[in-house]
Amino acid sequence: MARTPLIAGNWKLNLDHHEAVHLVQKLAWTLKDAKHDFGTAEVVVLPSFTNIRSVQTLVDADKLEIGYGAQDVSAHASGAYTGEVSAAQLAKLGVTYVATGHSERREYHGESDAVVAAKTVAALGAGITPIVCVGEGLEIRKAGTHVEYTLTQLEGSLAGVTAEQAPTVVIAYEPVWAIGTGEVATPEDAQEVCEAIRGKLAELYSAEVADAVRVLYGGSVKSGNAAQIIGKPDVDGALVGGASLDAEEFAKIARFQ
Ligand code: PEP
Numbered sequence: 001m002a003r004t005p006l007i008a009g010n011w012k013l014n015l016d017h018h019e020a021v022h023l024v025q026k027l028a029w030t031l032k033d034a035k036h037d038f039g040t041a042e043v044v045v046l047p048s049f050t051n052i053r054s055v056q057t058l059v060d061a062d063k064l065e066i067g068y069g070a071q072d073v074s075a076h077a078s079g080a081y082t083g084e085v086s087a088a089q090l091a092k093l094g095v096t097y098v099a100t101g102h103s104e105r106r107e108y109h110g111e112s113d114a115v116v117a118a119k120t121v122a123a124l125g126a127g128i129t130p131i132v133c134v135g136e137g138l139e140i141r142k143a144g145t146h147v148e149y150t151l152t153q154l155e156g157s158l159a160g161v162t163a164e165q166a167p168t169v170v171i172a173y174e175p176v177w178a179i180g181t182g183e184v185a186t187p188e189d190a191q192e193v194c195e196a197i198r199g200k201l202a203e204l205y206s207a208e209v210a211d212a213v214r215v216l217y218g219g220s221v222k223s224g225n226a227a228q229i230i231g232k233p234d235v236d237g238a239l240v241g242g243a244s245l246d247a248e249e250f251a252k253i254a255r256f257q
Contacts, residue, residue, distance in 0.1 A: 003214050005041040005230065006170060006237035007254040008131060009244025010071060010099060010218075013048060020051035021058050026247035028064045031254065041237060043254045044097050045244065046071050049085055056094045069097030072105060073128070075118035087126035098123045099239070101133045101157050103176045113156025120169070121160045131170045131216070131239065132157050134197075138177040146175070150193055151200045158204065166205045167212035171197055172239040178219025180241055184229075190217040191232035198234050223252035230256050 015023065024045065031043065044067035047055055055068045074084035090098060100123060101116035111119075116132065123130040134153040136146040150173065161169060173193045178185050194215045202210035217229050218239030229235055244250045 003212070003236045005256075006044065006214050006216060007041050007250075007256075008044040008046060008069070008097065008099075008172075008216070008237070008239050009250055010046045010102070010239055010241045011048065011244060012071065012104070012241060014245055015047065015051060017051045017054040020047045021054050023245070023247055024055055024058055024064070024066060024068075027251060028062065028066060030247050030251035031066075041254050041256070042067060044069055046097065046099055052090070052093050052095060060094070067096050069095050069099070069128070069131075071099050071102065073098045073100065073119050073123050075115060075122050077122070087122045087128055091126040091128055095128055097129050097131055097170070099133060099172070100130045101153075103133060103135060103174060103179060107176075113153055114159065116157040117159040117161070120157060124161065124165045124168070129168055129170055131172050133172045133174050133218070133239070135172075135174040135176055135179075135193075135219070141175060141177055147193060147196045151196060154197060154200055155204060163205045163209060166201070166209045170214045170216060171201075172216040172218045173197060174218035174239060180220070182220050184220040184222075184225050185217065187228045187232050187235075190229050190235050194232070194234040221253060223249055226253040227256040 046069045070090050074086050077086055100119045105111045120130040120132055134150050136149045140146050140149045175185055177183055197215050198210045201213055214236035216237045216239045217235050221238045221240045222243050240253055
């Protein structure tokens with residue numbers, strides 16, 4: 001099955017709503033200017049919650065071919081969960097993607113695989129595509145157990161996701177040692193784990209599901225390394241942090257092909 005590549009920009013805790021609108025506008029112009037060599041990749045940005053409504057207004061008004069999502073979602077539907085934002089609230093704002101289990105959420109907010117799975121299920125329930133993030137830290141990479149570690153995390157983070165829902169899920173392999181560090185995994189490193197992730201999806205669900213799911217790589221992706229990494233057979237795009245805050249750089253990553 002031909003999988004549509006996905007390039008998602010995780011803006012993290014950056015930009016106010018004016019800056020977010022400006023960046024989306026600039027990204028749209030840059031992508032449009034490059035239309036002749038802009039391939040078929042789907043382009044998505046993940047602003048802070050406070051900026052989603054502004055991005056929605058711009059995307060809708062100008063009919064931009066840029067998707068937008070959120071960086072996190074509550075596992076709960078409603079109730080006494082101060083500070084949380086539900087999947088239904090996000091869906092109402094036209095959100096189509098949400099990152100679940102980003103390593104910064106796992107590390108700074110103590111999110112376990114069970115919590116990540118509950119958030120993933122909540123997103124799916126509201127018709128939002130979860131981008132489920134998995135990946136090992138440096139110690140595990142050095143110990144050579146990164147594949148086993150990542151696959152265990154994957155299985156735990158997909159608990160409760162049904163075989164019917166699974167094909168729409170996106171997985172992002174993000175080795176923690178490569179996030180925001182400038183240390184990028186080699187294309188072979190990315191392929192090794194992305195291929196193993198696909199194998200695990202076949203075991204958990206079916207060969208058809210494994211074939212349909214998009215598996216991204218994330219970790220210090222830039223225009224200079226994107227093409228080699230995304231060119232690998234099991235890598236279907238990228239989750240981009242720092243470089244997604246620069247419209248020209250992000251547009252170059254998006255037209256890697
Ligand atoms: C990320 O935040 O998911 C990420 C991959 O960040 P960076 O590209 O800055 O390493």
